[in-house]
Amino acid sequence: MEQGKMDIEAIVQAVLNELSKKNSGQAATPQVTTQTNGDLVIDLPDPTLPEYRRAPGVKNPYDPEGLRNLMATTTARIGVGRAGPRPRTSTLLLFQSDHGVTQDAIYGEVDQAVLDKFDLFTVQTQVQDRNQYLTRPDLGRRLSEEAKRTIAERCVKKPQVQIVVGDGLSAAAINNNLPIIYPIIVQGLKSANISLGTPFFIKFARVGVINDVNDIIGADVVVILIGERPGLGIADALSAYMGWRPTAGKTDAERDVVCMITVHGGTNPLEGGAYVVEMIKKTLQYQASGVELKLKTSGQG
Amino acid sequence: MLLRTKLFGSTYQFGSIKEVMAKANEEKSGDRLAGIAANSVAERMAARYVLAEVTLETLRNNPAVPYEEDEVTRVIQDSVNETIYNEIKHWTVGQFREWLLDDNTTGDMIKRISNGLTAEMVAAVTKLMSNMDLMVAARKIRITAHCNNTIGLEGTLASRNQPNHPTDSPEGIRATIYEGLSFGSGDSVIGINPVDDSLASVMRLLDMTYDIIQKWEIPTQNCVLAHVTTQMEAMRRGAPVGLVFQSLAGSQKANEAFGVSVAMMDEAYDMAKKYCWTAGPNYMYFETGQGTALSADAHYNTDQLTMEARIYGMAKRYKPFQVNTVVGFIGPEYLYDAVQITRAGLEDHFMGKLTGIPMGCDACYTNHAKATQNDIENLAVLLTAAGCNYFMGVPMGDDVMLSYQCTSYHDTAALRQLLGLRPSPEFEKWMESLGLMENGKLTDKAGDASFFLQRK
Numbered sequence: 038m039e040q041g042k043m044d045i046e047a048i049v050q051a052v053l054n055e056l057s058k059k060n061s062g063q064a065a066t067p068q069v070t071t072q073t074n075g076d077l078v079i080d081l082p083d084p085t086l087p088e089y090r091r092a093p094g095v096k097n098p099y100d101p102e103g104l105r106n107l108m109a110t111t112t113a114r115i116g117v118g119r120a121g122p123r124p125r126t127s128t129l130l131l132f133q134s135d136h137g138v139t140q141d142a143i144y145g146e147v148d149q150a151v152l153d154k155f156d157l158f159t160v161q162t163q164v165q166d167r168n169q170y171l172t173r174p175d176l177g178r179r180l181s182e183e184a185k186r187t188i189a190e191r192c193v194k195k196p197q198v199q200i201v202v203g204d205g206l207s208a209a210a211i212n213n214n215l216p217i218i219y220p221i222i223v224q225g226l227k228s229a230n231i232s233l234g235t236p237f238f239i240k241f242a243r244v245g246v247i248n249d250v251n252d253i254i255g256a257d258v259v260v261i262l263i264g265e266r267p268g269l270g271i272a273d274a275l276s277a278y279m280g281w282r283p284t285a286g287k288t289d290a291e292r293d294v295v296c297m298i299t300v301h302g303g304t305n306p307l308e309g310g311a312y313v314v315e316m317i318k319k320t321l322q323y324q325a326s327g328v329e330l331k332l333k334t335s336g337q338g
Numbered sequence: 339m340l341l342r343t344k345l346f347g348s349t350y351q352f353g354s355i356k357e358v359m360a361k362a363n364e365e366k367s368g369d370r371l372a373g374i375a376a377n378s379v380a381e382r383m384a385a386r387y388v389l390a391e392v393t394l395e396t397l398r399n400n401p402a403v404p405y406e407e408d409e410v411t412r413v414i415q416d417s418v419n420e421t422i423y424n425e426i427k428h429w430t431v432g433q434f435r436e437w438l439l440d441d442n443t444t445g446d447m448i449k450r451i452s453n454g455l456t457a458e459m460v461a462a463v464t465k466l467m468s469n470m471d472l473m474v475a476a477r478k479i480r481i482t483a484h485c486n487n488t489i490g491l492e493g494t495l496a497s498r499n500q501p502n503h504p505t506d507s508p509e510g511i512r513a514t515i516y517e518g519l520s521f522g523s524g525d526s527v528i529g530i531n532p533v534d535d536s537l538a539s540v541m542r543l544l545d546m547t548y549d550i551i552q553k554w555e556i557p558t559q560n561c562v563l564a565h566v567t568t569q570m571e572a573m574r575r576g577a578p579v580g581l582v583f584q585s586l587a588g589s590q591k592a593n594e595a596f597g598v599s600v601a602m603m604d605e606a607y608d609m610a611k612k613y614c615w616t617a618g619p620n621y622m623y624f625e626t627g628q629g630t631a632l633s634a635d636a637h638y639n640t641d642q643l644t645m646e647a648r649i650y651g652m653a654k655r656y657k658p659f660q661v662n663t664v665v666g667f668i669g670p671e672y673l674y675d676a677v678q679i680t681r682a683g684l685e686d687h688f689m690g691k692l693t694g695i696p697m698g699c700d701a702c703y704t705n706h707a708k709a710t711q712n713d714i715e716n717l718a719v720l721l722t723a724a725g726c727n728y729f730m731g732v733p734m735g736d737d738v739m740l741s742y743q744c745t746s747y748h749d750t751a752a753l754r755q756l757l758g759l760r761p762s763p764e765f766e767k768w769m770e771s772l773g774l775m776e777n778g779k780l781t782d783k784a785g786d787a788s789f790f791l792q793r794k
Contacts, residue, residue, distance in 0.1 A: 100788035107517075107787050111503055111510030114734035115517040119785040122751035124734060132711065132734050136743070139705040171670040171706055172367045206706050267705045268741045 084131055085270070094118035094125050132269075138209075139267035143167075145208035147238070151215055157202060157238040158191060160184035164241035178245035188237065188253050196234035198226055198317055199256035203242025207264030209273035214298055214306040215262065218275065221310025222260070229318060244278045244289070251283040258320050259283050260313065265296065274299040275306070277313045281326035291327040293320070343387045350384035355392065355400040359458070360641040361385035362465040364681050368629040368642045368672035375641075390432030390466055397458040398427065402640040402648060408590045409600045414456050414651035422454030431462045438463065438475045438692075445478040452694040457588075457647035460689050464643060469681060472688040473724035479691040480725065483620040485581060485659045487557045487764040489526060489727050490696045495759040496728035497750035498660075498698070499524035502739035506533050508546045514733060515550060516790035520783075521747035522754070522775060523731030525765035526660055526698065527581055527623065529561040531740055540564045541577045548578035548615070553793055554772075557764035559616045559659070561623055566598060566606045573613040581623040581659055582610040586652055588645035591636035600652070607656045620659035625700070626650070627664045628682050629672030642672065646686060650693035660728060661695045663687070666703035666714075667742055676713035679703060683717045687726050698728035702744035711735060711743060718745050722753045729753070751780055 082089070091108060095118040098104045108116040117128040124132070144167060152159065161184055163176040170177055180188070192199075200222065204211060226233060234256055239246055247259040258279055265274040275298040280291055295312045297303035304312070320326050323333045341352040352358045360369060361376040362385040369375035376382035398418075401411045429437070437443055464472065482490035489496050501514030511530060518524055528547050532540060540562045547560035559580030562569065566584040573579050584603065587593050593600075610621035631637040631645040646663070653661050663686035666679040673679045683699050690697030701717045703709035718729055735746040753759065760766050760778045769775035774784045783789055 095786045095788070097782075098786045098788045099783070100791045103791040104786070104788040107513035107791075110507060110513045112738045113501070113503065113510070113514050113517075113732075114736055115514055115787055117734060119521075119748060119751075122748055122755050122780065124746075124748050128734060132736065135736075136705070136710065143706055172674055173371065174671055175371075266741075269705070269736050269743065 084127065085134065089127075090131065094128055135270035138272040139269065142207040142209040142264070142267045142272035145212075147204050147208045147211045147240075151212055152202075152238050154216065155219055155236065157236055158187070159238045159240055160187050161240045162242055162246055167241075170241045174243055177241055177243035178249070180239075180246060180249040184239070185249070185253060188250065192235040192237070192254055194234075195255045197232045197257045197321060199234035199250065199254045199259045200236045201239055201242075201247065201250055201259065201261050202236070203239045203244075203246065203261050203263040205242060205264035205276075206266040207273060207275075209267075210264035210275040210299070211262070213273045213300075214275040214309075218262065218277075218298060218306040218310040218313070221307055222313050225311065225314030226317065229314075231317070231321070244292070247278070247280060247283045248285050248287055252285060257282060257324075258317050258326075260317065271299060271301050271303065273301060274303050275309070277309065279313070279316060279320060279326065281320050281324060281330070289327070291329065293326050293330065341388050343384050345380055345384045345387065348380065350381055350388075352385060352388060355396060356402065356640060358385050358388050358392070359462060359465070359644055360639070362389045362462075363641045363643055364465070364678075364685075366628070366642060366672065366678055366682070367670060367674035368632055371671055372632050372637060372639070372641075374639055386466060389462060390435075391430050392462065393427065394429050394431070394434065394455075394459050395427035397431070397462055398423070398456050401456065401458055402644050403589050403638045410589055410593070410648050410652050413600055413655055414648065417651075417655065418456060419453040422451060426451060426454055431459075431466055434459070434463045435466045435471070439471060443478070445480055448475075448479050448692065449481075449694060452692060455693070457651040457693070458644060460650070460692050461641075461644040461647040463692075464647070464685050464689055467688070469684050469720070472684040473720060476684075476688040476691045476724045481691055481694060481696040481727070483657075483659045483696040485559045485618060485620055486616045487525060487559075487762045489660060489762055491763065493759060494762055495722055495726070495750075495754055495757075496526040496698070496762050496765075497523035497731040497747075498526040498728060499528045500531070500730045500732050500737065501528070502531050502732070502737055504533065504739050506539055506543065508542060511543065512546060512550065513787060515547070516787040517733060518731050518747050519554075519556070520774060520786050520789050521731070521751050522761050522765075522769055522780065522784070523747045523750045524556065524558050525762040526728040527559050527561050529563055529581070529583070529623070531563045533739060535564045535568055537568055537571050537575075540568050541572050541575065544572060544577045544579060548580075551580075554790070555768070557762075557768055563623075563625075566602065570606055570609055573609050578615045579610070580614060580616045582606055582614065582621055583623040583625070585625045585630075586649045587626075587630045587634065587636070588648035588652075589631055589636045589638060592631040592634040592645070595634035595636060603656060620657055620696075622653075622656040622658040624649075624653045624656075624658055624661045625664050626653070626661065626686070627668055628686065629668040632672070633668065643685060647689045647693070650690050650695055654693055654695050658695055660698055661690055662698040662700050662728070663690070664700040664702060665717075666707055666709060667700070667740075669704050670707045673707065675708035676703075676710070676716075679707065679709055680713065680717045680720070683721060684724065687721055687724060691725070696727050699726055700730045700744055702730070702742050704742050714743065714745060715749065718749055718753055719756065722757050722759070751784075755779070
């Protein structure tokens with residue numbers, strides 16, 4: 038068990054080192070637009086890179102250095118200046134881009150190749166389409182009859198841990214993070230000799246669907262990896278919710294969560310995977326999750 | 339009770355006033371989620387024909403939640419001026435609508451009638467109004483209030499400076515306050531939604547905002563939007579509280595989900611009068627929003643518009659300085675898209691004004707609603723034309739703590755310029771004295787947070 042934990046930590050550290058090297062190596066590319074021989078050449082750098090995102094926009098500020106310092110204290114979009122009473126062009130386009138990726142994430146589809154890579158078959162909740170998904174959270178918490186039959190036929194029963202994947206509110210969260218986080222979780226659990234059920238993908242899923250899932254599977258722990266509601270500019274955050282023996286009537290109070298898993302300013306998915314494995318081990322050890330687990334681990338249970 | 343009409347040859351019959359009220363509503367995903375919406379547009383129209391003939395007396399006698407069961411109902415019913423009510427109880431909802439819109443009906447006349455209304459009457463007439471009806475009627479009703487400055491005056495539009503920060507960093511919040519002030523945002527309140535609701539953190543932010551107000555002699559008030567009990571404890575310990583905030587809901591049970599009651603709010607109001615450092619006499623700040631009762635499973639099969647009107651009836655008890663609906667915050671399962679968010683924003687503003695409270699609006703949306711910033715800009719223009727008291731001011735409309743989008747510091751300036759409005763008068767004088775504003779227009783110095791680095 039200790040050996041498995043060490044392996045994960047080593048992998049995480051190696052990858053984090055790699056990532057930080059890459060970031061520090063990024064150089065600003067100030068060249069924006071050029072014309073040669075009458076040919077128009079517009080070849081722009083990525084305006085979402087930090088050096089552009091954080092550039093002050095105030096014309097003739099009272100205290101330029103002070104303005105930079107103020108901007109460094111918050112992720113809020115301050116120091117942007119103005120065009121009359123309206124935002125400057127680059128500020129406006131950046132905001133619209135940040136909102137745009139959230140919309141692409143919500144209305145996007147999970148890539149079948151990603152699901153195939155991990156042999157995840159697909160079932161669906163009682164939701165029929167994306168619009169119904171947004172307006173009827175209750176239906177997203179219930180499996181369709183067909184899904185129940187499929188799961189009953191294809192899945193191993195009573196494993197220690199059942200992993201499921203749900204699209205939730207961001208397809209990009211699955212497409213970008215699953216290939217990284219999923220192997221970490223599986224390896225981590227296997228090296229601790231924890232038995233795993235047959236994994237699958239649930240379309241139009243809300244977190245609460247794990248109650249329905251486990252009424253069929255009967256696992257000790259169910260984990261759902263699910264796309265979060267996209268925030269501005271961070272459209273691919275993944276959450277891992279897990280619960281001890283989920284069943285009808287259980288709520289978020291009886292679940293644990295690792296949230297904001299993304300390489301875009303959240304918990305790196307490698308690290309996130311390691312946290313999930315640790316949380317599952319703790320859940321198995323204390324036979325509890327959520328508020329109850331907190332009480333037990335703090336010695337009040 | 340027989341409630342029936344024919345429409346295009348078909349007969350529509352309704353079992354109760356509650357059913358008529360729910361089915362007469364404009365389309366809202368939350369009413370569908372509750373299973374109480376009209377099944378067709380024709381049925382919705384049939385419900386409106388019936389509702390137009392219902393008298394105000396019938397509405398008073400059929401509150402959404404029974405008097406005996408619910409303290410919100412009791413607060414509203416017990417505050418009715420019986421003399422005024424007796425003058426109007428025979429009016430039908432259809433007549434009431436026309437009276438509100440009549441050119442001979444003034445704002446003062448409406449404010450008087452307001453004291454004879456219950457929330458169900460306010461909601462009912464709203465259901466019979468088109469969007470522009472809501473704007474025309476609301477525009478007549480000026481509800482002003484005073485704390486350290488005056489809000490709601492004719493010709494003015496105020497802005498809450500909302501400098502939220504993902505970790506409550508005092509430096510980050512201060513920087514954002516400077517940005518907002520430099521655009522003319524902050525006359526309604528400098529109001530922070532804290533991440534950390536603990537007393538120490540809340541008191542730290544109260545001290546910090548108070549210091550800025552003192553150092554720059556800003557005619558405004560501060561507020562940290564923690565749970566009311568935390569703010570009460572902060573007052574007991576001598577923290578400088580400018581406005582006392584709480585989110586409210588439309589039934590006793592829904593308020594319990596927020597951890598509040600009428601008795602608790604009575605106590606908070608008494609404490610505000612006793613301990614707030616500001617001039618008053620209006621000390622309270624409330625936020626509301628359609629759908630909160632349903633999300634707490636405390637809606638009693640009542641539509642979300644009616645439950646919202648009931649919050650305003652409760653809020654009036656505390657003579658608030660400002661109240662705003664957070665209209666698109668709750669998500670698409672209650673307000674699906676820009677059409678529904680726009681409608682709800684206009685409804686809530688009108689209902690607040692008709693109830694007699696100084697109403698503003700947090701015109702906003704979440705990323706999973708079918709809406710964009712353009713839609714929120716549209717709504718802000720409509721509401722400003724309707725006489726809305728204030729909006730939120732957030733850097734580029736992107737709240738980095740609450741993860742939703744609303745109106746921006748730029749929008750505050752643009753709305754004033756577009757519709758010829760000024761900040762609250764005390765605040766405008768202050769802006770002018772610093773050279774940030776001239777004749778109601780921002781100067782070249784404005785829009786620069788570093789301007790406020792001048793005083794150490």
